[in-house]
Amino acid sequence: MEIGNRIKNLRLSKNLTQEELGERTDLSKGYISQLERDLSSPSIETLFSILEVLGSTPKEFFDEEKGKQKVIYEQRERIFFEDEEKGYHIEWLVPESNEKEMEPVLLEIDPHGGF
Template sequence: MEIGKKIKNLRLKKGLTQEELGERTDLSKGYISQLERDLSSPSLETFFSILEVLGCQPNEFFDQDTTVQKVVYKKEDYTNYCDEEKGYHIEWLVHESNEKEMEPIRLILEKKGEFKEFEPSLSETFGYVLKGAVIVQIGQRTYEAKEGETIYFQAAEEHKMFNAYDGVTELIVVATESYL
């Protein structure tokens, strides 16, 4: 097992530099570097101190499954929601996306369908129109995107999407996590 590599991955996930990890554990940046390259082995006390700062339990650290991330999501992994009254269907393409920084969905708008209104936030939204056309209302302004076109906006104002096509519109939408 490459202990150093796992320590480095945990540090990077926490957004810490080697120097910051060293400061929080009373170790030098050079020593952290040696640990991460498996050139040195920490004492148990030092190891537990590092794990505490990195927010990882020893059993989690040594559990082989925690290092494997899910990369491919199949149709059976998707989660669905349908609002027949407003005429839209959402398919969450990554089932745990609400825990991640991006939330990719497939949005289907029925004829005259509209997606719910969102409050202003710090998130960003990207969309690609697979079929049909969509109107995006941001504040008082409206924008239309047709099949093969892309939308991208910062969600600093109330925003909403409407079907602008005489039929079903389908798009992929990815929104980033809001940090309000």
Template sequence: MRTIGNKIKNLRLQKGLTQEELGERTDLSKGYISQIEREISSPSIETLFSLLEVLGISAKDFFDEDTLNQKVVYAQNDVTSYEDIEQGYHVTWLIPESNEKDMEPVLLQLAPGGAFKTYEPSGAETFVYVLEGRVTLQLGRQSYIAAQGETLYYKASEIHQLRNESDTKTKVLVTATDSYL
């Protein structure tokens, strides 16, 4: 079981905050934050809730031991797939319920001339790594082409679509934030 101090330290580091920055945001001293993290001092309930608010986590999630037992490795039987023969794509969701997470990684295969769905602008950031073939990204009025071993990374701030304009199969790993896929 992780201690309260250790959990606070991990959350602070995940947020990219120094002890001094966390202290400033909670009206606590850097020294006191250090004492809490090293289990020398225990925060009052009020102080703990103040820390959790700044760290962006609810008390329920903070104390939920299930987060310690999170699933880390996903097997082949965890994936789900969908194929649209007419549009020429096959998509495999690599993580179950990934649409409920901060990222959504998928394996996308495009037949020659195939195209994935067209998406409306959003706040998503998208990473596309070309495993095989060549992919075209239509982002607004601009087109970008990436070949095997190359990467596309973009903010989905305009209408966008991935297509295979070549005469060979394309396979890409796509990871998007903000429920892109």
């Protein structure tokens, strides 16, 4: 596992320089650079301090599934509902989406139907 690259990506996502991260964690810019290039390994305490400054938890940091979110779904994965009485059918294009997030759907309404 490349901890250094993950630290670097997290730091960059927070728009921090190595120097700024070092100041906030009481570490030198050089040490941050060594960590990001996997030339040095942080202690657990140091890693937790870095993660706290970067707004991440150890679980989030080490979660392998993060970043591997599926972005292409096949038609067979869609959830389909049809209401013949009202004259429409709807397909949920992303099966695991929910009401609190964007919910992409395909809605087809018959010429004299309603939703």
